[in-house]
Amino acid sequence: MKRIPILLIFLMLFIAPENVKANEMLLQFKNNLLARENKSEATEIKVILDAYPVSFSGPPMITNSTTLVQFRPVFERLGLQIRWDEQNQIIIGQKEGTQIQLQIGNPNANVNGKAVVLPVTPTIVNGNTFVPIRFISESVDAKVEWDEKSRTVIIESKRQFASKDGKFHFTAYGLWKNIADITKSVDTGQMDVFGAQLAIRYFNYTLLLIYSDPKTADSLKNLKLAEYLEHVKKGRNIAKKEIIEEKQTKLFGFDALQIKYMNGNDWDKRIDTLLAFESYSHFYTILNSSYEDTYKSSSKQFQEILDSMTFRES
Structure with a gap:
């Protein structure tokens, strides 16, 4: 605990009308200092992996600005099989x-035969065996962020997705769930996902949907x-009044149109971004839908997915 300045104690003792009052003030001051220090010490480091906390028997710690955690809980959550060489004290x-x-x-x-120098041994x-968590996570291509305010390590594992027709492939990070077989509900943002080539939902109920429509369909013949x-x-x-933005763009080398609009069909307002493009034989729609309060992070995530996405019609 920090020492209470002598001058402050002196003033409190002699300025207060009564010594009793001064003692009460001094005690309160001490208690406030203790409360602040105890709060700081009690703020343990937390680890969140794909939206769920990781439990440790020994608390994570920071050494030389590097967060170290027990290796086994993180290895297992990241899908790593563990081998322990007791004689040489080697973790694999x-x-x-x-x-x-x-x-x-x-x-x-050593990662896949390549030597890597660790920030902390x-x-x-x-x-309990402690290892640098960022190194472990990034070795399996996971994303790692540090939230200073909450003292939380946030890890999102890497996942590969493909549409049913095999035309779209992309990478996404974090806890995504396939909802293609779920009927219209809160899980689908009150949207009908029937017929979607891909329908996945992030843990915060952001949706990503891909649709394909053949140009030979009666309702689509000769359409621009x-x-x-x-x-x-x-x-x-x-x-029209719900549309926030509408613009021309390019996607996979094809001309595309993009609209951003308010979607009031769910229990709370959503902001949807819809991309439409055409190939030689089909029209395609890619839709990202998120609640208004998560739109900013969802929009960034959607762009990262698009940047990783490949399209091949045949």
Whole structure:
């Protein structure tokens, strides 16, 4: 605890009308200092992996600006099979396409045969083995962020997705769930996902949907892309007053149209971003839908997904 300045104590004792009051003030001051220090000490480091907390028997710690955690809970949550060489004190974590090797007290690690210098060496504390969490997470291509305010390490694992027809492939991070077989409900943002080539939902109820429409369909014959977009608007009951933005763009080398609009069909307001483009034989729609309060982060996430997305029609 920090020492209470002598001058402050002196003033409190002699300025207060009564010594009793001064003593009460002094006691309150001490209690406030203790409360602040105890609060700081009680703010333990938390780890969230794919939206769920990771439990440890020994609390995470920070050494030289590097967060270290017990290796086993994180390895298991990241899908790594564990081998422990007691004699040489070597940890080996393995999953398809990845092998990580660390040694207690050794600043050099090995990932898929390549040497990596660790910021802090693995160590044993009270019988628990601690390793740098960022290194472990990034070794399996997971995303890692540090929230200073809440003292939380946020990890999102890497996942690969493909549409039913195999034309779209992309990478997404975090806890996404396939909702293609779920009927219209809160899980689907009150949207009908029937017929979608892809329908997935993030843990915060952001949705990503992909639709495909053959140009040979009676209702789509001879339509231009702009006319197809009007067809989509009508089918989704998107009124002109709900449209926030509409623009031309490019997607996979094709001309595309993009609209951003308010979606009031769910229990709370959503902001949807819809992309429409055409190939030689089909029209395609890619839709990202998020609640208004998560739109900013969802929009960034959607752009990252688009940047990773590939399209091949045949």
